[in-house]
Amino acid sequence: MAVPTYKTEQLKCWNKAKELRMDFYKNYANAHDKGGLRWAGGAWSFGAIPAGLGNDIFPITGEPYAAGIAFNKEFSLRCLEASEKKGYARDLCSYMRTYWGSIILDEYLYGGKFPKPDFMWQDHICCSHAKWYQVANELEGGGIPTHIIDVAVGPYRDVTEGRIDYILSQMHEGIEWLEKVTGREYNDDLLIEAVHNECRATSVWAEVCQLNKAVPAPLDEKSMYSLYVLGTLEKHSKSVADFYEELRDEVKYRVENQISATPHERCRLMSDTQPPWGFLNVFRYLEGFGAVSIGSLYTFGLIGVWEDKPDGSWGPRTTPKQKGIKIETRDQALRILADWNLSKPEWQHFYSPHIKSDMMIRIAKEWKLDGILLHYNRGCEGLSLGIAENRLALIDAGYPVMTFEGNMGDEREFDEAKTMGRIDSFMETLGMKEIK
């Protein structure tokens, strides 16, 4: 097979993404210096709601914080072992154990002591979500006000007004609770602005991923991790929504000018679930064969919000603003926020792996894939849910599948050499040889 060669160049907005990420962690740590407040919760929590308390409310989201630690192998191991010493099982979510370890050690990845949150604001769809902050609160000595919203009301295709109302009532209650525990008056205008920002950010991120249908792919999955993460930090913020628009414009330019993520794309793959964060060299290894991972349902749908387009393809969900909807009340804003999040692709498989298989097969077709790598991720019960059924469905649909076992946040459960060996075999079955 002839080896194609494409032009490559670094993303111009790359450093800005890194700056935004670092600002997020600094803002959280320094919130009290500015008279602001800190809250802790998950990457999927309804961050737009606490935003109504003011412009000086800074979150830390547990999953990306722990993923960052996983990249620092020395600190990661100390965090994991600290949790184990407290009696927590090694097979629990590795993000959660890492996050707890950072509290137990009282060390913040970005320097200093772990900054204690003023309140906890979480949602719950995975068995670990609510319990994560229950235990975190205990480890902090208890007494941190905590509000958790149950969002596990079934897949979006079966959504009813009653199911949205259940979430809505918890949201309304949450706002009253926020006013009570912070002593601040709630500002609906700030909520409405945050909801618009969240819809814009998550829709534009889907648009960025959609652009990766192009051959050659303008982005590879390893780079996408550094970009999608902003949505896991503060998807409701103006800075993230603005950044994604800037990124979208740059990626469009790359597509128009055939600027590729990898120099020799000749084989297109996708992966699944979080990668083993300490071993992203797996993706660089693939490049040696001319293989590019164009993303995954995880990178597309953890934050991105999608819809069926009139031509039958999968594309970014039309935002309320694009539809000409004017959000005028708190209730309307919350209802839109609930409905928008319920349609998130990564929430669907919690009810059936078969819904996820259909989405993965759709990606495989529309993004023109040659094969799929499934990470059997021991570190995440939620996103590994049903993964074996996904494998069967993808094989049935005619796609070659390679599985590898590992852990997103616990390097003790990832065998790098064995994984690279599996990749060699998989590439051979796809007819790919290493490019000299």
Place this chain on the structure above:
Amino acid sequence: MISQFRDWEENRHVYAKNWKEKTGGKVIGYFCTYVPEEILYAAGILPVRILGSHEPQDVTEPHIFGMFCPFCRDCLAQGLKGRYDYLDGVMISQSCLHIRQAYTSWVKHVPQSFSYYLPMPNNVQSKHAVPYLAAELKTFKSAVEKWIGKEITNDDLKRGIDIMNENRSLMHSLYSFKKNDSPPVSGEDTMQVAMSQQMVDKREHSPQLKKLVEELEAGAFSTVNKGTRLMILGSEDDDIPFVRMVESVGGSVVIDDHCVGTRYFWNNVNVNGGDLMESIAKRYIERPACPSKDWVERSRIPHLLNLAKEFRVKGAIVIQQKFCDPHELDIPAIIKTFNANDIKTLFLEFDVTVPLGQFKIRVEAFLEMLQEDDLF
């Protein structure tokens, strides 16, 4: 008296097939004890809990990643092996992610004419949970009505509630004998009764249970166990050989907190003239919680301590199905609280089969430790 319960439990599939033949009714398999059986009994359907068979198996390997709990894999194995081939339908009420996989794989690979996913709320401590669940129960009732082609009336629902309440109340009566200094019924026998309760028509189970309770009241049973009083708590546990072993070496299991035991039957539906669906919803929201639903407050801990004190246990065996995240998230807090209350604990991890020999040594050592407290 116990032999009938043992026979039902050991021959559960034969029983269900005979029941179908005898009544011409439908049988539904369910995966979690949050399933509102009241509505199924109201519809004339026999609900049977899908449990594993405690045999090593490999049929689930292509379907469920090995880091999920052995119980969910053992349950799915039963479906894939055709052991529940008499079922007309399956359903689940939302609880942990693990057992959910057994359900979703079952639905795909063991086709049924009826399947239902009931989105039971997780936030059971929220005041919004009861009205939400009541509305979902109405939707579920409509789905069942459509399936059986018959309306479920209020009278039917009252009958379903009565059937369930009577059985639960009788289980309480049975357990009350275990508060005696020398319980006249063993932990193993109690487990046989509790397990059969989840697979036999309660209209047959209750009269048999009533007879047993009456005989116990009459003192017909000689004292069977004077062993060290123990509690078993944790993940799903239907491992009868394990309980038998514990009691063979000097333990006496007087109380439990797991979903084959008290968590299944502990509270009743209170009908006070209000909406029946709301009454049923309230019962499931307020029942002793599965750890997957026990947040923001830890309601399980005071409940467990109450049980331990009420049944005067000397120690607790904390069991956990391997990889069971919800219990792994509760166990450190439970052990800490129990130890602070002078209740010693032994932690054991369960798989489809348990290493009885090794566990026996650990249980013996635990009992020796508890007995030392009496000596010194």
